[in-house]
Amino acid sequence: MKPREDIQNIYQTALAVFSEYGFQKTTMEDVAGRLGMTKGNLYLYVKNKKDLYHKTVAHALEAWQSRVLEAVAAQTDVKEKFRIMCFKAVEYLAQDNLLRNLLVRDPEIFPMFSDKDPFADINRNSIALIRSIVVQGIAEGVFRPVDPDRISDVVFMIYKMFIIRMYIRAEDNALHDMFEDTVDLCTRGLFTQ
Amino acid sequence: MKPREDIQNIYQTALAVFSEYGFQKTTMEDVAGRLGMTKGNLYLYVKNKKDLYHKTVAHALEAWQSRVLEAVAAQTDVKEKFRIMCFKAVEYLAQDNLLRNLLVRDPEIFPMFSDKDPFADINRNSIALIRSIVVQGIAEGVFRPVDPDRISDVVFMIYKMFIIRMYIRAEDNALHDMFEDTVDLCTRGLFTQ
């Protein structure tokens, strides 16, 4: 029998279409056509259109997150882990035209204020990563003994704010500089020590 | 009474929407919304959706053509008129993201092979411009005594081929160089004189 279509390929292809046209203007036929199958067949892989969209976005967010995780894991110094985590997240998004364009079209993917976070599970992983670095830093005595849970939420909130402000224009250097200032402020504090 | 909506603004706004989504995925509601009116009202300005699209594209092509015409009119030397006509046409299209993107989405606007040219009237103006330069050049003795009608068609055909090949990637420098070579070949010939 024909090999079953690779679900990763489906998500990646769907991402390209949703990125270009957005959720509403993209049809199941658009995605199926891009995949070289009929729209009826697409329902063997996903439950419905919303399911396809949610899984597509989740897949892209997870891929982005995995790359950051790998970059962090390659560091041994915990301070550098923190810095790398911050900067790589922004850098990798800047490089991902499809995901970035999708975020532009659908800011609800990454809500700043709404309690409804459609990708809460994935974002919890990001917060968990922040938390693990903070815990390690405190254990090694190179971070101040702060409450890891609270600080993780704070860092993630600030990070989200920057992502939301930056993804409209990935090339805004002024904001990029401000991001560096913010990371510097968070890591070194304002007062001399 | 309220001032009637400026038809130029309608075409410019419609161009932005058609450029982003293409003819099929753009709805009358999209355009009307972008204009701050209801879709019902849009029918006071255009006959139907196809009419809106055709007039929108025509308007953009004419604007592009007018810019070239002005650039040519600013020259006095007929050889320079010819060169400026060639290069400015390409340059102005490269600068017009909306029109270029629309051409990418709808190559039928500028058919290479089809006898059906939906904008034949506008293209005839371009050919007429070429012809008037060739006639002037011959009259001044700086162009060889060629058949102006035939050569105008040839030049326009070559020009169209380059536009079609270049508008997919406005930044393709290799093709741009080839275009310069082609203009050079057309104007100076291959043989030493």
Added chain:
DNA sequence: AAACAATTAAACAAAATGTTCATTTATTTA
């Protein structure tokens, strides 16, 4: 040849869209 897996393409209900037009709102005129 039979069984199983993958896919197609038609069918269908629902939604969306292009278009029309009665009504409303805004502006001008007498």
Added chain:
DNA sequence: TAAATAAATGAACATTTTGTTTAATTGTTT
């Protein structure tokens, strides 16, 4: 200030599109 005129709204409607389902077909394995 009322009437006339112009511009626009928004609901209605016919048509088209789309999301979804599924019987039939095609391809592969046993």
